[in-house]
Amino acid sequence: MPTIEFNGKQIEIDEDGYLLNLDDWSKEIGEIMARQDEMVLTDAHWEVINFLRQYYEKYQIAPMIKILVKEIAKVMGSEKGNTKYLYELFPDGPARQACRYAGLPKPTGCV
Numbered sequence: 652m653p654t655i656e657f658n659g660k661q662i663e664i665d666e667d668g669y670l671l672n673l674d675d676w677s678k679e680i681g682e683i684m685a686r687q688d689e690m691v692l693t694d695a696h697w698e699v700i701n702f703l704r705q706y707y708e709k710y711q712i713a714p715m716i717k718i719l720v721k722e723i724a725k726v727m728g729s730e731k732g733n734t735k736y737l738y739e740l741f742p743d744g745p746a747r748q749a750c751r752y753a754g755l756p757k758p759t760g761c762v
Contacts, residue, residue: 723737
């Protein structure tokens with residue numbers, strides 16, 4: 652089973668890099684995952700990550716990209732709730748990559 656080392660502890664992840672235990676997540680874990688992808692998370696990234704965590708808390712599901720774009724547009728406006736903006740932040744797929752950094756399961760509809 653793959654793991655991420657954090658504070659001397661091995662955190663289990665699946666073969667796609669998603670946490671197996673959602674309670675293992677912390678901001679630092681998200682940052683470690685991003686560094687592994689050669690990314691540095693900015694406030695703009697965290698805005699989306701925190702949105703996803705709140706969405707998951709409310710609905711108990713990680714949204715696919717179509718729903719993510721629509722819901723972000725409702726809350727943050729169309730300048731942030733669009734596919735182009737989200738792909739600039741998360742080039743490996745906004746829903747998939749942002750959910751991984753947020754410690755959430757793989758979004759529905761992702762292969």
